[in-house]
Amino acid sequence: MTTMKTSSTLLATIAVISLASCAKTPTFGDKLNANASASKALAAKWKKGSQLEKEGQSQQSKGEKMQKEGEKLVKKGRKNEEKGRILRLEAESEAKAAEAIQPAVAATTAS
Numbered sequence: 001m002t003t004m005k006t007s008s009t010l011l012a013t014i015a016v017i018s019l020a021s022c023a024k025t026p027t028f029g030d031k032l033n034a035n036a037s038a039s040k041a042l043a044a045k046w047k048k049g050s051q052l053e054k055e056g057q058s059q060q061s062k063g064e065k066m067q068k069e070g071e072k073l074v075k076k077g078r079k080n081e082e083k084g085r086i087l088r089l090e091a092e093s094e095a096k097a098a099e100a101i102q103p104a105v106a107a108t109t110a111s
Contacts, residue, residue, distance in 0.1 A: 026034070
């Protein structure tokens with residue numbers, strides 16, 4: 001009787017261990033779900049990367065266009081600066097010439 005009790009206890013223990021080990025092993029469905037979740041995450045990452053890439057290309061294109069326009073403005077600004085400097089020097093030169101003439105005119109009218 002004790003042998004039978006020991007045998008049935010041993011069989012019950014083996015059955016519990018077998019069932020417990022089966023519960024730890026993922027099923028085919030579990031593996032599919034895990035793969036599907038990983039695929040969704042990868043797809044979302046891919047989509048985000050594609051969007052960022054397109055956005056970056058657009059920004060780069062706009063920046064290059066703005067840079068060309070900026071270079072034109074810099075050239076125009078340098079030309080205007082030079083023209084302004086020349087006009088200022090001409091005005092200064094004319095003012096000095098006028099100052100030189102005024103004492104001579106004052107001297108001739110005083111006599």
